[in-house]
Amino acid sequence: MVGRSEDRYAAGVPPLPTDQSEQSDRPAPSAGRTARALARAELTRAILDSARHQLAEVGPAGLSLRAVARDLDMASSAVYRYFANRDTLLTALLVRTYDDLGAAAEEADAGPGVDPGTRLVAVGRAFRAWARAHPHEYALLYGSPVPGYVAPADTVAPATRITRVLLDIAASVPGAADRPADPAAHLDAVTAAAIAPVATLTDRPLAPESVARSLHAWATLVGAVSLELFGHLHRAVLDHDAHFEHVLRQVVTDLGA
Amino acid sequence: MVGRSEDRYAAGVPPLPTDQSEQSDRPAPSAGRTARALARAELTRAILDSARHQLAEVGPAGLSLRAVARDLDMASSAVYRYFANRDTLLTALLVRTYDDLGAAAEEADAGPGVDPGTRLVAVGRAFRAWARAHPHEYALLYGSPVPGYVAPADTVAPATRITRVLLDIAASVPGAADRPADPAAHLDAVTAAAIAPVATLTDRPLAPESVARSLHAWATLVGAVSLELFGHLHRAVLDHDAHFEHVLRQVVTDLGA
């Protein structure tokens, strides 16, 4: 009578195929260990998908391993065969989400040959559109860090995809590789050194001044979207579309594009 | 034998005064209802203080009513006599924190009569300094919203204190009340209308173009601090002080100050 809540969901319910129709014969006794490995990969993916859906609904803090297990009609303990802890699952989710956003940004970028300002506007819009379409995912990426969780190195590469897009655009601005003509615009050595590693994200030559402009643009975009999505402009700004378009125009001007 | 974890902390432990020495005679039978009300106010404050400390240590998501109760040597259920919900406690914390930050910003602002650029730099530095000194509180204010929690109207006024400081500074820029001389810099009607309510935060006259500049500056500051504090520039930027100073310079330029 104890622990009834555990199997309540498996009571009179038929197997309920997760997405594909084959599930009761999932271990498919066809090619031995290969099939097992396949099944494992599939279930891993199914868990990730379910977690993704749950994340989109209740946010990172409400992500529950047990709910994922219920969703997939398995015991909560079985999930741990695939993800050692909640953090591991979170990392996989993080990588997937960064990649998702990075892909959206890359797709929105028209690429070299197009006016940098136009490119930046397109990517900025795509960034905001993605964030608005996936607010909880955005919060996962750019909101408060999960307490006690430190993102492993695996997440760095996907996380920098969108930054790289911005840097590429900045690099396509004429003269981005050279120091600005105006000596007053020169960066001091300390600041230049501080942001130097950022330039390695792109292959194209980029003067520190341009790197700084990119970071400035990036910070503004993140700030604007965060303020909007996290409700800080909720009562103050009426038309967020119009406001963001204006921010974009300013960002383009700042980038010198 | 069940529920032992509840009273474990009150076992052989002496009353342990919270901070002041008087505690066992807290109800102080002196002036009737006044004393009771006083004691109640004191305990409410003590709970808030404890929650504040816990917040600073484990972050908003890890804030636990039971831990607060343990800290104050009372039963967890007793806390509910003072705060109906975790959300109620969160709201009180939010108001207190917004006020804390707002006060820091106001204190950093040299006020009218000083060059707007200098004021903006000072407030920007104060904002970042406060955020770095209270990272979890910053996350509470400007990080992911707590799922299921919607900030009540009480939090709006404290939340806008720092915005008001920025608007005041923008209003002190010469010509901030007038439309810019350059017609190309004129805001279109839609954008102007979108941000119009923001201008009501300050008493000083402010052209929509200046309001937009303020919002732009605010977004950049929040973005820069969020990126730094939430670890997104962790591996990319070496000297965050230098980088932020550069951002500040750009923000000042953008404000036209």
Next chain:
DNA sequence: CCTCGCGCAAGAGCAGTGCTCTCGTCGTGG
């Protein structure tokens, strides 16, 4: 062809959470 072993899922259980309800106490106002 049978049996062993390994991978896996399931269940129970632990410690913790927010929150509710009940009960005993204690001080105060009628």
Next chain:
DNA sequence: CCACGACGAGAGCACTGCTCTTGCGCGAGG
């Protein structure tokens, strides 16, 4: 002086992440 109301404590519910043990089923080795 007594009843009422505020209050603290404790038990309990439903939930969480995570661990440990048990048992099942499949493929491979003898």
